[in-house]
Amino acid sequence: MQNINLIWISLILLLTGCSSQRVADAMRTDGIESRELYRQHRQQGQQRPYTEKSTLQPIDADAYRGYTRHALNEQSQLFKVLPNPKIAIYVFPHLATSDNAPVPGYTTSVTLYPRDEYALPEDTLSIDQAATEKQP
Numbered sequence: 001m002q003n004i005n006l007i008w009i010s011l012i013l014l015l016t017g018c019s020s021q022r023v024a025d026a027m028r029t030d031g032i033e034s035r036e037l038y039r040q041h042r043q044q045g046q047q048r049p050y051t052e053k054s055t056l057q058p059i060d061a062d063a064y065r066g067y068t069r070h071a072l073n074e075q076s077q078l079f080k081v082l083p084n085p086k087i088a089i090y091v092f093p094h095l096a097t098s099d100n101a102p103v104p105g106y107t108t109s110v111t112l113y114p115r116d117e118y119a120l121p122e123d124t125l126s127i128d129q130a131a132t133e134k135q136p
Helices: 002-019 034-047 127-134
Strands: 086-091 094-096 101-103 106-111
Touching: none
Parallel strands: none
Antiparallel strands: 086 106, 094 101
């Protein structure tokens, strides 16, 4: 039953593909060429000088104070990194590969979560989390 459905879908797609126009036939050729349009645009720009005065308003620095960067706020972190504890793992000495190559024991660490998460500026840590975060 699935083969019959697949055959019907293929047949319909084949027939609709053959019934569409060719790209060259579908494009209009009665308009202006790109070269002529570009030339007219360049001539209009040279003929019409800019006479309007600038209507820029002065910027209120206080309105954008929290969004601008400067030396004082560049070092502060707006989005605090949430704690992602590391777990120390000791790998015992073992033999690896098909040649039985010895691998000495070593310690490595992995983070508890796969990636670091960041808190929003309005989020705050609870008192017990803040106390544990300050400890080394």
